[in-house]
Every structure is written in C-alpha cells, then in structure tokens.
Amino acid sequence: MTLEYQVTVSTEDVAFAGTIDDVYITLVGQDGSSKHVKLDKSKFAFHKGDVSTFTVTCSEDLGQLLEIHLEKQGGIIIKDSWLPAKVEVESPDGKVYSFPIYHWLTDSKKHFFREGAAVLDFQETNPQMIKTRKKELKNKKNLYRWAVYKEGTPLCMEADTLKSLPPDDRYPFTRELEFGFTAVAALAKLGLEAWSHCIDKWNSMSDIEKLFECHVTSMSDYAMKHWREDAFFGYQFLNGVNPMMIQRCKTLPSKFPVPSNMTFSKSQLTLRTEMMKGNIFLCDYNILDGVETNTINGRKQFLAAPLVLLHKNEDDEMMPIAIQLKQKPGKDNPIFFPTDSEYDWLLAKTYVxxxxxxxxxxxxxxxxxxxxxxxxxxxxxxxxPRVHPVYKLLIRHTRYTLQINFLARKSLISESGTITRYTASGGKGMLTLLDRSVSSLTYRSLCIPDDIADRGLEDVPNFYYRDDGLKLWNIMHRFVHDILSFYYKNDGMVQNDAELQNWIQEIFENGFLRRSETGIPQKFTTVAELVKFVTMVMFTCSAQHAAVNTGQYDLYGWMPNGPSTMQEPPPTQKGKADEARFLSTLPDVQTTVHILATIWLLSMQSSDARYLHEFVEEHFTEDFPKYKVTMFQGDLIKLSEDIKSRNENLRLPYTFLDPKLVENSVAI
Incomplete structure (x- = not known):
C-alpha cells in the first residue's frame, strides 16, 4: 500500500531567501518516519517568495506528525543559503500539519523543525521530542553566548564581527548595504561634507539655519521656528523624544530654593498654592552631577545637572518657571526665571x-x-525552544536587535564613535552615566502604567506619550494574557516550567546584574506575573523604543533645541549673556555636523521595516492563538485610526506611538 503526503514548502519573500540547491525532507510521525527524500523541484521552487507542493510517498501510515527534517545540498564551490518560511503537510486522511521555520539554512546538515502547536517542557511525553527539544537548546546555547561589553552594564551577545552573529539575527544583504552606505555617506547625502572638518564656533544663527536646510521635516521645521518659546520647551517634557524626566512636585527640594511666595502667570498665582493644587512639576537631572566631561577638538566641554520647575497654566500648557543649572544652591548658582533678560533665560533653557x-x-x-x-x-x-509559547510571542520583537547593537558598539559608542567623540558625556563620563543609569533601573519604571503613576502624571492634560502608550500597553497586555492563559491554565504550570524560569533567571543575572532592588522577578510564580513581564518586554522592544528614537531628527535636527554638548561652563551670574555668548557656548561646527548626520541615520525608516500590526511570520498554528492575533491586529489598527483623527486637531501631531509607525523591534 502506498500513502501520499502532500508537502507544501514556502520560501520567505525577502532578499536572497531563495536557493538553487537540492532540498531533502523526512516526515517524522508517532508511528514511523518517511524516507529521506529529495523534493523534485520545478524551475522556480525554493526561489524568493515561492510556494511549491510536492508528493512524499510512504508504505505505511506515519500517525500524528511530530517533526520534519530538512536538508539542503548544493554545489561545493557556491555557498547558497536558504530561508524557508514554513512547511505544510497534508496527510492521506486530509489533516494539515504546519511547521513554522523562519530560519536560515546555511549548511548541508539536517535541521529539525517541530509541528507548530506550542508545547511546554513538562508536557512532552514522546521520548524523541524530549531529545529534540534538549538538542535544540544545547545548539542555541552554543550559538548565543553572553559577553561583557563594559563592567557594570548589561551583558551582550558575544560577537567579534558581524559575520559571527547567527544568520537569523543579521540584516539581509540589502539592509546591510543600505545601512552601511548611509553610515558612510550620511554626511555626503546631507551635503554636509564641506562643514565636517570645520572646528570653528558658530558666527551667527543664520549659519546654523543654512546647515539645517540640508534636511527638513515638518516637525524639525516647527522646532526651528518655536524653540525659543517657553510653551514648546515645556511641551517637549511631555511629548518630545524624552518624556521620561518630568514628575509632579508636591514639595520643593531644599537644594532648589525657589521662593514659595513667588508669583507667575497673568493671574499672579503663587508657587505654594499651585503646588497644593498639583499644578507644579519638576525635572531633576541629579544623575548628571559630577560626570566627567569630554574634550572635543582640544576644548573642555560642559554638562549641567539642572533642576527645572514647570507650571501647568490656565491654558493647560506646561510652562517653565524656574531653572537652576547646578545641584548645590549658592551665590555662583543663580536661579533663572522667565522674567530675566532674553539671553540669560534662553541660555539656561539650552543648558537644560x-x-x-x-x-x-x-x-x-x-x-x-x-x-x-x-x-x-x-x-x-x-x-x-521554538515550540515554546513565550518564544512564539516574543521572537518577532527581537528582529535585527543583535546586529544594530553590534553596529552601535562599533560606530557610535566605541572609542572613535560619534557619541563618544561629539557629546559632552562621551568618553569616561559615558561609563559613569551608564553605571548610574543601571543603578536607577527599576521594573516599575519599565512598565508604563506604574511609571506614570509613580511620577504622578495620570491626569496631566495633552500628554500624548502617556495616552497612546497606556492604550498600547493595555492592548498588548490583553493579547499576552489571552495567549498565555491558553497555555498556562493555572499558576502551578508557570512554576513547573523550567525553561521559563531559566529565561527570567538569565535576564535577572545578565540584564539587571543580580540587583534584587530593581524589583525584576527572579522567578515566576503566577500567570499574572508572567503576563506583565512579557508585556513589558514587548512594549520595551517596540513602543518604548519608538517613543525615544523616532523623533530624534525631528527634535534635535535643529541643533539649539538639543545640543550634544556645551562649550562654556554654566553661567555663575546673571546679566552677562548676549547672542555672541550664546553662540560661543553651542557645539562647534564639526560636532554639530557629525551629530546631525548620526541622528538623521538613526531616525531613518528602513525599506524592510516591520510594524507592530504586521505578523509576517506565523509562529502560532492553533486556531485560538491565530484568532487572538487577528483581534490584536484589529485593536492596533483601531488605535492607529484614533491617533490619526486626534492628530488632525493638533498643531503639532504626536505620531511616535501610532502602531502603524512603531517598528516591532529595536532594529535601528
């Protein structure tokens, strides 16, 4: 008796995914295996985006299909990689089994892929599957190894070169070309080469405007036109590229002696009464105090550690009312007010x-x-392993992260990197600041609902980062809860999942450096704990990165709105600032140009970006999670539409957390 299995092989539709090599397959079932057979290909089988069906014959019924073995064999001279997407097998009784792959095959070894239904480790009953599972993790532990980048910072992936990264974690060739080309040619593309060797200070604001004209976005244009205005300065603490510093101020710190009877705004409100009403907010940059600053082009640079007091006024604008540039009060550390001279106040805001x-x-x-x-x-x-539900949920949020971080370590924060060379905190200061930042990391600060509550910002009007971020978090949390509750029926199942416990343990040890004070879980005891943590990972890798990355050129493209360094020390008395003093304090021409090219590059959307609502890869194969994926996509698209309609009525639209514009992963 001959039984026929219909095997459909899909190749990913990305650059260089196809192969001309021969492909072999083995079907493995509960009751036996097929022979290891070559799939007789037509002219275009296994080419980029191709879907081809083959017949595999067996002399007996294999029973329930468990896994497939795939092998690619080709010419000795040409190394031809292949990126299959999935394999579907229809058994003689009409049942369809799906095998998600999404994995580069670069050698001629046999590769094992499980049937797509998610299985927890303690649910495995088949000895062959237990063996396959252990073998997969052993192989992956050899491939993915921890390394120390700098003592006191989270560990990273061990990699000496880009090519030493696993193929699944590298850009396809086109993306590599695109990134490499722009990294090398950003200055040329922006027409900035002529400026890139000039180490002079700026002579006039009109010279900075000429430079700015090389690349203008609607938001960078707005920043250039409004950067001097107090309302725009205050707005950026809520909806700029760093909405993470502002918090409600209930009592004024003693190191910031602003008179409590100080009056401001048209109706002569006092600081004391407005603080009691909850209308006063504080940004405290004490983490920067004493950070050793850089030397750029032979000049020592300066970095303030300011305190900024803001008032939510009658028009619901966030207005700065007092700025102190150093942490310790004293005669040589004046408090600046909007009533000071134009350049005293502008200079104070620019140090901030x-x-x-x-x-x-x-x-x-x-x-x-x-x-x-x-x-x-x-x-x-x-x-x-690939068959784990948490892996299936989170794998799309890791796309290209290892490669972009390798490039960042090589070209941005290395000894010759742009951030190292052209920012006030570059060099030794960078390590101090990273070390302090790691010490300030808490689990609550990574979870937007907790972070907003801890900073007392639940009811601040016109706070679009919070509004869109909380909606996104809730949509993600609901999705993660529905998916994980399908696999973990009770808390005991979470506790019994050894693989899951190993995952969180390694994150605690290597990411949070065993600091229990962070509040990061060291183990999971309930489904609810797991759901919250997985939501945080999903949010951090997608939405939070978009919130703090996307607008960099928009808001720093006009350099005075976010100078990477200051060339003069913070003023010790009032009344000395004028335009000439202001210009001499700004970064020099070369520094400005190099930072501009870098933030332009970091704000670019790549040609193969994947966004939050897109599920290009189907890792879940069961009906229920597939249905939940569709629901999740619908919720994201609805939120995107709501954000668009809200933005139509805003003078300055907030788009950074529009799900259709949020990349799935930290990929740029």
Whole structure:
C-alpha cells in the first residue's frame, strides 16, 4: 500500500531567501518516519517568495506528525543559503500539519523543525521530542553566548564581527548595504561634507539655519521656528523624544530654593498654592552631577545637572518657571526665571536641553531600549525552544536587535564613535552615566502604567506619550494574557516550567546584574506575573523604543533645541549673556555636523521595516492563538485610526506611538 503526503514548502519573500540547491525532507510521525527524500523541484521552487507542493510517498501510515527534517545540498564551490518560511503537510486522511521555520539554512546538515502547536517542557511525553527539544537548546546555547561589553552594564551577545552573529539575527544583504552606505555617506547625502572638518564656533544663527536646510521635516521645521518659546520647551517634557524626566512636585527640594511666595502667570498665582493644587512639576537631572566631561577638538566641554520647575497654566500648557543649572544652591548658582533678560533665560533653557539630550541618549534610549532588548533576545534564544509559547510571542520583537547593537558598539559608542567623540558625556563620563543609569533601573519604571503613576502624571492634560502608550500597553497586555492563559491554565504550570524560569533567571543575572532592588522577578510564580513581564518586554522592544528614537531628527535636527554638548561652563551670574555668548557656548561646527548626520541615520525608516500590526511570520498554528492575533491586529489598527483623527486637531501631531509607525523591534 502506498500513502501520499502532500508537502507544501514556502520560501520567505525577502532578499536572497531563495536557493538553487537540492532540498531533502523526512516526515517524522508517532508511528514511523518517511524516507529521506529529495523534493523534485520545478524551475522556480525554493526561489524568493515561492510556494511549491510536492508528493512524499510512504508504505505505511506515519500517525500524528511530530517533526520534519530538512536538508539542503548544493554545489561545493557556491555557498547558497536558504530561508524557508514554513512547511505544510497534508496527510492521506486530509489533516494539515504546519511547521513554522523562519530560519536560515546555511549548511548541508539536517535541521529539525517541530509541528507548530506550542508545547511546554513538562508536557512532552514522546521520548524523541524530549531529545529534540534538549538538542535544540544545547545548539542555541552554543550559538548565543553572553559577553561583557563594559563592567557594570548589561551583558551582550558575544560577537567579534558581524559575520559571527547567527544568520537569523543579521540584516539581509540589502539592509546591510543600505545601512552601511548611509553610515558612510550620511554626511555626503546631507551635503554636509564641506562643514565636517570645520572646528570653528558658530558666527551667527543664520549659519546654523543654512546647515539645517540640508534636511527638513515638518516637525524639525516647527522646532526651528518655536524653540525659543517657553510653551514648546515645556511641551517637549511631555511629548518630545524624552518624556521620561518630568514628575509632579508636591514639595520643593531644599537644594532648589525657589521662593514659595513667588508669583507667575497673568493671574499672579503663587508657587505654594499651585503646588497644593498639583499644578507644579519638576525635572531633576541629579544623575548628571559630577560626570566627567569630554574634550572635543582640544576644548573642555560642559554638562549641567539642572533642576527645572514647570507650571501647568490656565491654558493647560506646561510652562517653565524656574531653572537652576547646578545641584548645590549658592551665590555662583543663580536661579533663572522667565522674567530675566532674553539671553540669560534662553541660555539656561539650552543648558537644560543639552543635559536632557545627553541623558536621553545614554539612559532612556541606549540602556533602557537597546541594551535591555538585547538581553531579552539572547536569553530567549538560549532558554526557550521554538515550540515554546513565550518564544512564539516574543521572537518577532527581537528582529535585527543583535546586529544594530553590534553596529552601535562599533560606530557610535566605541572609542572613535560619534557619541563618544561629539557629546559632552562621551568618553569616561559615558561609563559613569551608564553605571548610574543601571543603578536607577527599576521594573516599575519599565512598565508604563506604574511609571506614570509613580511620577504622578495620570491626569496631566495633552500628554500624548502617556495616552497612546497606556492604550498600547493595555492592548498588548490583553493579547499576552489571552495567549498565555491558553497555555498556562493555572499558576502551578508557570512554576513547573523550567525553561521559563531559566529565561527570567538569565535576564535577572545578565540584564539587571543580580540587583534584587530593581524589583525584576527572579522567578515566576503566577500567570499574572508572567503576563506583565512579557508585556513589558514587548512594549520595551517596540513602543518604548519608538517613543525615544523616532523623533530624534525631528527634535534635535535643529541643533539649539538639543545640543550634544556645551562649550562654556554654566553661567555663575546673571546679566552677562548676549547672542555672541550664546553662540560661543553651542557645539562647534564639526560636532554639530557629525551629530546631525548620526541622528538623521538613526531616525531613518528602513525599506524592510516591520510594524507592530504586521505578523509576517506565523509562529502560532492553533486556531485560538491565530484568532487572538487577528483581534490584536484589529485593536492596533483601531488605535492607529484614533491617533490619526486626534492628530488632525493638533498643531503639532504626536505620531511616535501610532502602531502603524512603531517598528516591532529595536532594529535601528
């Protein structure tokens, strides 16, 4: 008796995914295996985006299908990689089994792929599947190894070169070309080469405007036109590229002696009464105090550690009312007010913007999205097999993260990197600041509902980062809860999942450096704990990164709105500032140009970006999770439409957390 199995093989529709090599398959079932057979291909089988069906014959029924073995064999001279998407097998009785792959085959070894239904480790009953599961994790632990980048910072993926990264974690060739080309040619593409060797100070604001004209977005244009205005300065603490510093102020810190009877605004409100009403807010940059600053082009640079007091006025605008540039009060550390001279006040605000941009890049962008995303990704690969539901949920949120971080370590924060060379906190200061930032990391600060509550910002009007972020978090949380509750029927199942416990343990050890004070779980005891943590990982790798990355060129493209460094020390007395003093304090021409090219590059959307609502890869194969994926996509698209309609009525639209514009992963 001959039984026929219909095998449909899909190749991913990305650059260079196809192969001309021969492909062999073995079907493995509960009751036996097929022969290892070559799939006789037509002319275009296994080419990019191809879907081809083959017949595999067996002399007996294999029973329920468990896994397939795939092998690719080709010419000795040409190494031809292949990226299959999935294999579907229809058995003689009409049942269809799905095998998700999404994995580069670069050698001629046999590769094992499980049937797609998610299975927890303690649910495995078949000895062959237990063996396959253990073998997969052993292989992945050899492939994904931890390394120390700098003592006191989260561990990273061990890789000496780009090519030493696993193929699944590297850009396809086109993306590599695109990134490499723009990294090398960003200055040329922006027409900035002529400026890139000039180490002079700026002579006039009109010269900065000429430079700015190389690339203008609607928001960078707005920033250039409104950067001097107090309302725009205050707005950015809520909806700029760093919405992470502002908090409600209930009592004024003693180090910031602003008179409590101080009056401000048209109706002569006092600080004391407005603080009691909850209308006063504080940004305290004490983390920057004493950070050793850089030397750029032979000049010592400066970085303030300011305190900023803000008032929510009658028009619901967030207005700055007092700025102190150093932490310790004293005669040589005046408090600046909007009533001071134009350039005294503008200079004080610009020192704040420079401090904010330095802290934003290293703490809220590099550490809290890029470095943590890498920890989540490496631990995921090392501890969870492809058949694990948490792996299936999170794998799309790790796409290209290892590669972009490798490039960042090589070209941005290395000794010759742009951030190292052209920011006030570059060099030794960077390590101090990263170390302090790691110490300030808490689990609650990574979960937007907790973070907003802890900063007392639940009812601040016109706070779109909070509004969109909380909606996104809730949509993600509901999705994660529905999916994981399907697999974990009770808390005991979470406790019994050894792979899951290993995953969180490695994150605690290698990402949070065994600091129990962070509040990061060291183990999971309930389904609810697991759901919250997985939601945090998903949010951090997608939405939070978008919030602190996307708008960099929009808001720092006009350099005075976020200078990477300051060339003069903070003023020790009032009445000395004028336009000439202001210009001499700003970064020099070369520094401005190099930072501009870098943030332009970091704000680019790549041609093969994947967004939050897109599920290009189908890792879940059962009906219930597939249905929940569809529901999740619908919720995201609805939120995107709501954000668009809200933005139509805003003078300055907030788009950073529109799900259709949020990349799935830290990929740029």
């Amino acid at each position: 913007k420079s401090a904010d941009s330095n802290l934003h890049e290293l703490n809220f962008h590099l550490l809290r999205t890029h470095l943590l995303a890498e920890v989540f990704a490496v631990s995921l690969q090392r501890n969870l």
